[in-house]
Amino acid sequence: MSTVISQKAIPTATLTQEAEIFEYSKAADPISSGATPRVPIKVFGPDLYASGATRIVPLDLRKELKTPYPVTGPSVLANFVRIKAGESLATSYDATSEFFYVIKGSGHTETENGSISWNEGDIFSLPGMAATHYADSEADFYMVNDSPLLEYLGVEKSTNRFQPTLYTRAKILAELEKAKNDPNAGKRSRVSVLLANKNFAQTMTITHTLWAMFGIVSPGARQLPHRHQSVALDFVADAKPGVYTLLGPELDAKGNIKNATRVDWVKGAAFVTPAGYWHEHVNESGADAFVMPIQDAGLHSYLRTLDIQFYLED
Numbered sequence: 590m591s592t593v594i595s596q597k598a599i600p601t602a603t604l605t606q607e608a609e610i611f612e613y614s615k616a617a618d619p620i621s622s623g624a625t626p627r628v629p630i631k632v633f634g635p636d637l638y639a640s641g642a643t644r645i646v647p648l649d650l651r652k653e654l655k656t657p658y659p660v661t662g663p664s665v666l667a668n669f670v671r672i673k674a675g676e677s678l679a680t681s682y683d684a685t686s687e688f689f690y691v692i693k694g695s696g697h698t699e700t701e702n703g704s705i706s707w708n709e710g711d712i713f714s715l716p717g718m719a720a721t722h723y724a725d726s727e728a729d730f731y732m733v734n735d736s737p738l739l740e741y742l743g744v745e746k747s748t749n750r751f752q753p754t755l756y757t758r759a760k761i762l763a764e765l766e767k768a769k770n771d772p773n774a775g776k777r778s779r780v781s782v783l784l785a786n787k788n789f790a791q792t793m794t795i796t797h798t799l800w801a802m803f804g805i806v807s808p809g810a811r812q813l814p815h816r817h818q819s820v821a822l823d824f825v826a827d828a829k830p831g832v833y834t835l836l837g838p839e840l841d842a843k844g845n846i847k848n849a850t851r852v853d854w855v856k857g858a859a860f861v862t863p864a865g866y867w868h869e870h871v872n873e874s875g876a877d878a879f880v881m882p883i884q885d886a887g888l889h890s891y892l893r894t895l896d897i898q899f900y901l902e903d
Contacts, residue, residue: 626654628662628820628863630836630850635857638669638729643676645669645732648822648859656737662820664738664798664885667859670722670730672696677723684717684734685746686796688883690824691758692857694728702753710758712784712803714795716749731824731859733883735798750797751788761803769805778815778899779804779870792890800886805879806832806872814846814867817897819886821862826881828854831874836866844900854878867900 619625633648646669649659661667672678672694680687689698691711698705698713699721705713717734739746764782774780781804784795795801800819803826806812814835823834835849846867852860862868862882872878889895 628861629653630852630863630866631861632852633667633669633859634855638671639857641671643673643678644671645678645680646671648861650861656740658737658740660737661733661822661861662737662864662885664735664741664888665820665822665883666734666736667822667883668730668732669859670728670732672722672724672728672730674724674727677721679719679721680732681719682717682734682736683739683745684736685739685750686735686799686887687715687717688733688795688799688801689713689715690731690826690881692729692731692826694724694726696722696724696726696728698722700753705753705755707755708758710761712756712761712801714751714754714786714799716751716753716796717746718749718753729857731881731883733799733822735796735885735888738798738885738888751786754786754795756784765803765805769807779812780807781805789887792887794887794890796887797891798885798888800884800890801881803879803881805877806870807877808872808875810870810872812870813902814840814844814869814900815898816865816867817884817886817889817895818864819884819889819895820864821868821882821884822859823862823880823882824859825854825856826879827856828878828880829874829876832870832872832878834860834862834868834870836862836868838866840867840900844902854880 637646647659648661648667691707695708781802784801785793832854834852835846837846837849839847
């Protein structure tokens with residue numbers, strides 16, 4: 590295919606009208622200057638989807654992050670989804686990765702590849718494709734995709750990087766039980782399992798952009814602080830009062846988070862952990878608690894920018 594090249598010169602005034610030049614110190618750190626907004630700590634409660642019509646509820650921080658499109662983090666969008674029994678809901682995002690956690694209910698999802706049956710506690714991923722979700726009983730999803738990344742880049746998905754993939758509740762909990770009973774579990778920052786896809790051996794993540802963990806915090810446990818440069822969209826799968834996360838940008842000499850913000854866990858709620866913030870989980874209740882962070886860490890791992898760090902006690 591030949592390319593037609595215009596011989597018409599673009600006027601200099603047109604070529605330079607969007608150009609800017611900054612002195613280095615004024616533009617080298619646009620986050621500190623405020624030009625790039627910081628990701629806030631934000632909680633989204635289960636009341637947003639507990640009742641009412643079949644619908645999608647975006648966890649939208651576009652005002653805080655100054656974007657013209659919905660975002661929860663710079664490259665990820667989280668949503669609550671509610672589908673009434675006997676009804677259906679269609680989703681179609683310009684995305685390369687979609688994550689679905691079945692908070693409640695049972696049903697199936699129709700895609701161009703075929704049908705996926707799902708039940709409470711199951712997780713499935715899609716490579717960015719049109720889908721229609723049918724609920725046999727009242728159903729809720731926690732749904733995350735990377736559509737903001739494509740919006741920012743000004744691109745559209747061209748190929749599927751993986752096939753629709755299902756992770757059953759039974760399999761996830763069985764592997765988590767193994768991790769919990771491992772003799773070295775008490776020495777680890779988190780007692781959890783990471784969901785992965787065989788197509789992404791380098792990053793060991795659920796998709797090439799998204800990272801998904803399912804973890805447990807036992808009664809009386811304090812999971813020590815760690816930090817990373819990916820934004821975490823945490824979903825509380827189950828918790829009793831007395832479980833919480835502490836977050837903040839700095840640690841003191843004893844490994845405590847300075848001026849920490851406390852986020853109390855509520856079953857069915859989601860909260861945003863900003864990139865670079867230290868965070869620790871504490872369970873002062875009498876029951877196991879379960880959390881599921883979804884992050885853009887697949888992308889960061891591939892770019893070698895995740896920079897995950899752990900505080901370790903002496």
